[in-house]
Amino acid sequence: MPAERPTLYIGNRNYSSWSLRAWLLMRELGIDFDEHPLRLFSEEFRSVLAKVSPVARVPLLVDDGLAIWESLAIVEYLAERHPQAGVWPADPRERARARAVCAEMHAGFGNLRSRMPMNIEASLPGMGWDLAVQADIDRIVSIWTELRTLHAARGPFLFGEFCAADAFFAPVCSRFTTHAVALPPICDQYRQTVLALPAMREWTDKALAEHCFLPEDEPYRRAP
Template structure:
């Protein structure tokens, strides 16, 4: 099999890079990581050479190029069907994909107001309109999925859906957004995962600074 190469940006800031990286790492998928730090405007000239969107993450697999976080997770799930990136039963898979798509396309108020930043000290901010509604909906998703599966992750074992929501864990913690015990229990399970800890350690060691309005 051709080598898998995942191109990502700064681990401290790049929420979209985090998603496929933690999915592949948690599933034990072998891949080569290549990190290209953001330049001005949270971009880099090399990104255009790697992906038709000019953004990362992008996965190279021989001559195949796969961009967008969820598409990468889907591709890896097809390539490694025994890795457990999606739940085994059809109903759970449909739910996992539905909430992953909701994460992909929604929660813009939260993402805009509270960018991922693993080095940022924990501190609340004045929340623009829409953020609380986003937080409430995400908590509802997490609560419903974990009650249905029994936890500790959204569908019992770690899955692609957990990977899609991984950056939200950092946002909720860093901006001090939640108090619910069930929400915090899920966040604790995610932050204790070995793959999370590897990413976080590397993020905290980075020295690059990107203004929050560019990340």
């Protein structure tokens, strides 16, 4: 009998930036999986995850009974299980750098996260901005500018070809769109490139079709 496909548990597409990272990486690299969407903060969310994981957190990858609930751990597991998929750059130095910027994204940018959360359906120009948020934006602009300049000849992504680093910054591309963040041309082009990915368009379309919003979003929903 063929082995069961791994299952990726995800939260609402409109909000769940961490879910997007794992989902986009797997979808864009052609890593086969089943998805199990759950509404964040619901009783179903807690009860379903309690059956398969010691932590009620998404994304959650379950493969042959193994539960992996941290996005960086999911990425490393996928890299080991699918060494030819291109999860990380092939060059060891570039691979180390890609891991570093993913770890920085994973652990940092708290002001941007809290003040400008991912909200695909909403249009919030300038909302949440302050000097601390701008410092996070400036650091991201610095990362994107340096990596795009270094690898421009090899492709349109941070390390030329799409890899985990692009998946980790994909929610930032969405945040910058929602909040109309002004970017230098090289960074804005990168933002548009990520948003144009087929898998990213799929995620966005499904997010817009969810019609599942937090109450505080109502004043800021896009006009139909």
